[in-house]
Amino acid sequence: MKISPLPLPPWEPAKRTLHHFLQIIGKVRKARMPVRNHWWNLTLYVDPRGVSTRGMPLDEIGNQFEIRLDLIGHRCEVVTSRGEEVGFPLERGLSVAKFYHQLNGLLEKIDAATPILARPYDLETDRPFAELTDVADYEPEAVTKFWRALLWVDGVLKEFAGRFYGKTCPAHIYWHHFDLVITRFSGKLAPPMPPSASAVERDSYSHEVISFGFWPGDDKVREAAFYSYTYPLPEGITDEPLLPAGADWVDSNGSPMAFLPWTALVGSPNPRQDLLDFLESAYTAGARRANWELEKLKYESFEGRT
Incomplete structure (x- = not known):
């Protein structure tokens, strides 16, 4: 395999937007998962199509749900062990605010509404995700x-x-x-x-x-x-x-x-x-x-x- 260069400047705005998306789904995972040592309850995982939360508790009878950013098809997808599959496209120029609102809508559809501390962690702004209409540089x-x-x-x-x-x-x-x-x-x-x-x-x-x-x-x-x-x-x-x-x-x-x-x-x-x-x-x-x-x-x- 040959390695291609990965300079940051050409995609820095897109990286900034993607980073916010990851923080949002990561905070959902943190809120949903049982506590584990060394913060292993809040991490995300690379998978064959993108980045995933893997399975998270959904209800009291053992069902689970997963949030995936499909970075081949460019969709945010939520699937459950009950058979539900919902999602929305990750479009060029999608803002953090719109991503946040659309994801919350999906979670409500599957009865998995999840309160989080809805603002970035250790990034250049601490404005709430819902207000970040100007962080909108998703580039597929x-x-x-x-x-x-x-x-x-x-x-x-x-x-x-x-x-x-x-x-x-x-x-x-x-x-x-x-x-x-x-x-x-x-x-x-x-x-x-x-x-x-x-x-x-x-x-x-x-x-x-x-x-x-x-x-x-x-x-x-x-x-x-x-x-x-x-x-x-x-x-x-x-x-x-x-x-x-x-x-x-x-x-x-x-x-x-x-x-x-x-x-x-x-x-x-x-x-x-x-x-x-x-x-x-x-x-x-x-x-x-x-x-x-x-x-x-x-x-x-x-x-x-x-």
């Missing part, structure tokens, strides 16, 4: 191009996740910052965070982790990129080597983070192996410096063994 072609990259990365992350015996989260999207992530856990508690830390931080970093992510870029990083960080941060991690060429340690809010720009994969004869090398080298760096039990946590399939 640009969104599909990015989703296909997301789908490819999702597959690589799943392969990498399978090499580890310990607790590992699914490959999932944290919609607050638009990251596709997997996280490995050593099984050990992390030092308690200060009382000033938010509930999000305390739950996310209650245990030792090495996290790996992909995101489309932001106001500082103007293209898609991969990253990895280790928490708690061990001394000397930046002395560890990273692969492939183009990977480096960068500063992220005062702490080192392993970083691989998407452009480092463009033109590579084997971008999948290059990405796996990055993930493996970043993991080895963090695990070695944090004294994780690398050999005990390494998984190799028993199939084919004698």
Whole structure:
């Protein structure tokens, strides 16, 4: 597979609009799902046609419903285990306000009206979704191009996740910052965070982790990129080597983070192996410096063994 460039500026307005859509369906999932450790109850998932909430509780007798953004056919679809299928088109120029109102209409149709905190989280505005008529730059072609990259990365992350015996989260999207992530856990508690830390931080970093992510870029990083960080941060991690060429340690809010720009994969004869090398080298760096039990946590399939 050849990797195409993914610069942020050409599709930044569409990315901003899509990000709001993801926050809306993600907040519905958060409101509907039972609480899980490390906020796994609110994440979204890449699927063969787009991004999905997967099944969520619908009623007291066990029915479920799912919201999917179909980024091939460009529709928002809601399906239930009772057989209902409703939706609306994701049209060029669809605003956040219209998306929000139309989705609420679908949920009311299936008796799944879901109150949420209906304003963006940690974006450039905190105006209610219902007022965001000016965030209206949905571009089907640009969104599909990015989703296909997301789908490819999702597959690589799943392969990498399978090499580890310990607790590992699914490959999932944290919609607050638009990251596709997997996280490995050593099984050990992390030092308690200060009382000033938010509930999000305390739950996310209650245990030792090495996290790996992909995101489309932001106001500082103007293209898609991969990253990895280790928490708690061990001394000397930046002395560890990273692969492939183009990977480096960068500063992220005062702490080192392993970083691989998407452009480092463009033109590579084997971008999948290059990405796996990055993930493996970043993991080895963090695990070695944090004294994780690398050999005990390494998984190799028993199939084919004698």
